[in-house]
Amino acid sequence: MRPALLDPLFASVSSLPGIGPKLADLIARVTGREDADDCRVIDVLFHAPSSIIDRRNRPGIALSPQGAIVTLEGRVDRHQPPPPGKSNQPYRVFLHDETGELALTFFRVKGNWLEKALPIDEQVMVSGKVDWFNGRASMVHPDLMVKMSEAGDTPLVEPVYPLTAGLMPKVMRRAVEGALARLPQFPEWMDEPLREREGLPDLEEALRALHDPRDAADLDPRSPSRRRLAYDEFLAGQISLALVRQRMRKASGRAIIADGRLGARIRDSLPFTLTASQETAIADIRKDIARSERMLRLVQGDVGAGKTLVALMAMADAVEAGGQAVLMAPTEILARQHYATIQRFGAAAGLRVEVLTGRVKGKEREEVLARIASGEAQIIIGTHALFQDAIIYHDLMLAVVDEQHRFGVHQRLKLTSKGIAPHLLVMTATPIPRTLVLAAFGDMDVSKLTEKPAGRKPIQTVTIPSERTDEIIGRLRTALAEGKKAYWICPLVEESDESDLMSAEERHALLTAALGPQLGAKIGLVHGRMTGAEKDAVMTAFKAGEVRLLIATTVVEVGVDVPDATIMVIEHAERFGLAQLHQLRGRVGRGEEASTCILLYKGPLGETGRARLSILRDSEDGFLIAEEDLKLRGGGELLGTRQSGTPGFKIASLEAHADLLEIARKDAAYLIDKDPELNSERGQAVRTLLYLFRRDEAVRFLRAG
CATH class of the missing domain: 3.40.50.300 (P-loop containing nucleotide triphosphate hydrolases)
Known part of the structure; x- marks a missing residue:
C-alpha cells in the first residue's frame, strides 16, 4: 500500500485548482505521461522550470539592448488597429517613458481586449523581448502586461516552464503552486552524514527551491536542490534494480542443458559465418544458462551486428532443453521483422515460431494463446502483449528483450513476476557507455558485438x-x-x-x-x-x-x-x-x-x-559515437527518451550527476545487503521514496518475498 502521506501527491492532476479535463490532457503531454488519467500532482512537482524571466532588468525604452528581455513602464499614447479587411496585419499599441517610444505589436487580435488591457493614458508595465528596427523599439506579444495600479503583486523573478500548444504559463504556474501547497513532511531516507557532506537540502526544501529560482545559478543542474532530487531519483532507480537482482537471484532459474544440435542445424543453413564477437557472446550465454542462477545479460551491438542471430542460438538451446523462449520487441514493425528473420533461420532446425502483438485478435488470438499454453509454440515473438495476464506459458525458460531502454525496469519486473523465472537476455542496438548501463540496467553482464557481418560495405x-x-x-x-x-x-x-x-x-x-x-x-x-x-x-x-x-x-x-x-x-x-x-x-x-x-x-x-x-x-563506430554523444548532449536522448535527462528520469542527468549515480549505487547495495526487506526505520523511509518515484513494482517484490 502506498503510504497515506503520499495520497495528496498521487491525486489526479485535475484535482488542482482551475485544472479541467482539457488542461489536464495538456499537462499530461508536457510532463511526459500517457494521458490525463495517468497524470498526477507529483508529475507537476517534478516538471522543472527551464529558464527564468528576470523583471529586475529595467533599463528604460531607449536604453534597452536589441534582443534583451526587459521590463518597462510607460504611458499608453495610442492604438493602431490593422485597416479593415487586413486582419493579417499587426495591431500596434504605442507607449512612452521619459527616454523614448515603444510599439507593442500583436498578431491575429480578436475582440477589443487590448483596449481594456491597455487603455489610453494608463500607466502600464510590460515585459518581453525588445527588437530595434530603423531606430524604433518594438516588443512583439509581451509576456506580461499589467496596469501599474495592479502591478503590486507581480513577481520580479518568474520561472519559465516547458509548455505545449494551448497551455499558458499562468496555468502551469497555478498548477505548480497548487501542487506545492500539498507537500507533506517526508521521512528522511538519505544517509544523514552523506547529506551533510554533499550540502543537500531535505526533499521538501529542494522541491520548493526548484520552483522558486532567483537567478541562473538556481537552474544549474549542479544547484543543491537539483542535486538532491537527482540523488533521490538515482537512489529509487538503483534500489529497484537491486531488488530485481535480489529477486532474480532468489528465484533460482533452471539450468538449460543443451548439446547444441539445433544450433548446429541453424549454423549449417546460414549463407555466412558468424563473427568472432558473435561466437564469444553465444559462448558466454551458453555458460550463463547452464547454471541454475538466472542469467541477466545485455548484448550490445551496433546496427546490423547480428544480435538477433545470437538471441536465436540461445532460444534454440532453450527449445532443445524442452522449454519455450520469448522475444519481446518495442514496436509491431520490429516484432514482425524479428518474426520473419527467426522463422527463416529457425526453419532449418524445425523450430515452431509464433507472433503475438496487439493486432492479433479474436479467434486467431485464442488459437495462438492455446498453442503457447500447450507448448506447441516453442518461440514466441511479440510486443508487450506478451506480458498480459491472459498469457499462460507451458514452460518459459528464456526471455529476450529487444531495445530494452524502451521498456524500463517495470516491464522487466512484470515478466519476472509471472511466477516464472526465465533467464533474461537483453539486446540493444544503441551502443551504451558504461555509466548509462549502470543507470539503466544496474550491474548486468555485458557482451559487445563489435564487428559488422562479412560482406558489409562502409x-x-x-x-x-x-x-x-x-x-x-x-x-x-x-x-x-x-x-x-x-x-x-x-x-x-x-x-x-x-x-x-x-x-x-x-x-x-x-x-x-x-x-x-x-x-x-x-x-x-x-x-x-x-x-x-x-x-x-x-x-x-x-x-x-x-x-x-x-x-x-x-x-x-x-x-x-x-x-x-x-x-x-x-x-x-x-x-x-x-x-x-x-x-x-x-x-x-x-x-x-x-x-x-x-x-x-x-x-x-x-x-x-x-x-x-x-x-x-x-x-561508423557506434561505441565511439555513443561516447561522443554522451559528451555533447546527454544520456536521455542517447537512449531515445524525450526528456534530456537520463532514461526514465525527470531531473537526474548523467553528465551533471554521474558522481551521485555512483554514490546511489553503493548506498543501494549497502542498504539491501543490511536490510533486504526494508523493515528498518530508514528502510521504511526508502519504501516511501520508491512509491514517490513510481517504483511500485519494486515494493511489491518485497511483499512477495
Whole structure:
C-alpha cells in the first residue's frame, strides 16, 4: 500500500485548482505521461522550470539592448488597429517613458481586449523581448502586461516552464503552486552524514527551491536542490534494480542443458559465418544458462551486428532443453521483422515460431494463446502483449528483450513476476557507455558485438546544406530510375505553425509531385500516428519493391531491415542526436551494394551541431559515437527518451550527476545487503521514496518475498 502521506501527491492532476479535463490532457503531454488519467500532482512537482524571466532588468525604452528581455513602464499614447479587411496585419499599441517610444505589436487580435488591457493614458508595465528596427523599439506579444495600479503583486523573478500548444504559463504556474501547497513532511531516507557532506537540502526544501529560482545559478543542474532530487531519483532507480537482482537471484532459474544440435542445424543453413564477437557472446550465454542462477545479460551491438542471430542460438538451446523462449520487441514493425528473420533461420532446425502483438485478435488470438499454453509454440515473438495476464506459458525458460531502454525496469519486473523465472537476455542496438548501463540496467553482464557481418560495405556519409535539396532530388531521380531504393527521413509528422521544419506529410506531397510521374512505383509514407497495420502495409510494399522511396519519421530508426535500400536522406540532420543519426544511417548498408547517407542541414550550424555532423561523417563506430554523444548532449536522448535527462528520469542527468549515480549505487547495495526487506526505520523511509518515484513494482517484490 502506498503510504497515506503520499495520497495528496498521487491525486489526479485535475484535482488542482482551475485544472479541467482539457488542461489536464495538456499537462499530461508536457510532463511526459500517457494521458490525463495517468497524470498526477507529483508529475507537476517534478516538471522543472527551464529558464527564468528576470523583471529586475529595467533599463528604460531607449536604453534597452536589441534582443534583451526587459521590463518597462510607460504611458499608453495610442492604438493602431490593422485597416479593415487586413486582419493579417499587426495591431500596434504605442507607449512612452521619459527616454523614448515603444510599439507593442500583436498578431491575429480578436475582440477589443487590448483596449481594456491597455487603455489610453494608463500607466502600464510590460515585459518581453525588445527588437530595434530603423531606430524604433518594438516588443512583439509581451509576456506580461499589467496596469501599474495592479502591478503590486507581480513577481520580479518568474520561472519559465516547458509548455505545449494551448497551455499558458499562468496555468502551469497555478498548477505548480497548487501542487506545492500539498507537500507533506517526508521521512528522511538519505544517509544523514552523506547529506551533510554533499550540502543537500531535505526533499521538501529542494522541491520548493526548484520552483522558486532567483537567478541562473538556481537552474544549474549542479544547484543543491537539483542535486538532491537527482540523488533521490538515482537512489529509487538503483534500489529497484537491486531488488530485481535480489529477486532474480532468489528465484533460482533452471539450468538449460543443451548439446547444441539445433544450433548446429541453424549454423549449417546460414549463407555466412558468424563473427568472432558473435561466437564469444553465444559462448558466454551458453555458460550463463547452464547454471541454475538466472542469467541477466545485455548484448550490445551496433546496427546490423547480428544480435538477433545470437538471441536465436540461445532460444534454440532453450527449445532443445524442452522449454519455450520469448522475444519481446518495442514496436509491431520490429516484432514482425524479428518474426520473419527467426522463422527463416529457425526453419532449418524445425523450430515452431509464433507472433503475438496487439493486432492479433479474436479467434486467431485464442488459437495462438492455446498453442503457447500447450507448448506447441516453442518461440514466441511479440510486443508487450506478451506480458498480459491472459498469457499462460507451458514452460518459459528464456526471455529476450529487444531495445530494452524502451521498456524500463517495470516491464522487466512484470515478466519476472509471472511466477516464472526465465533467464533474461537483453539486446540493444544503441551502443551504451558504461555509466548509462549502470543507470539503466544496474550491474548486468555485458557482451559487445563489435564487428559488422562479412560482406558489409562502409556507408559513404556526406553533409549538404538544405539550400541544395533540389540537387539531391535530381540525383535521387537518377538513382530511382536505376532501380535503387531510398529512405527520406523528416523530423515531424505534419506541418505546424510554430516550426519551420519540413514535415513528413509535406515532403511526401512535394516528392510525389517531383518524382511520382516518371517513377512508376509508389512513394510511401510512414509515421508514428499511423496504425500498426498501416505501417506494416507500407513497409511490406517497400521491401517488395512496390514502394521504392519511403518518406518516414524516426519510426524506422530501430531494426527495420530492407537489405536492398542503399540511399538514406536525413532532412534537418542538425535536429537529431548523434546516436539517432547513427541508428537511422544503419538502415542502409545492410546488403551487398555500397550505400550513401546524405545529411541535409539548415545553416548556420552551432558548434555542437557542427561537431555532431563531423563525428558522424568520420566514423561508423557506434561505441565511439555513443561516447561522443554522451559528451555533447546527454544520456536521455542517447537512449531515445524525450526528456534530456537520463532514461526514465525527470531531473537526474548523467553528465551533471554521474558522481551521485555512483554514490546511489553503493548506498543501494549497502542498504539491501543490511536490510533486504526494508523493515528498518530508514528502510521504511526508502519504501516511501520508491512509491514517490513510481517504483511500485519494486515494493511489491518485497511483499512477495
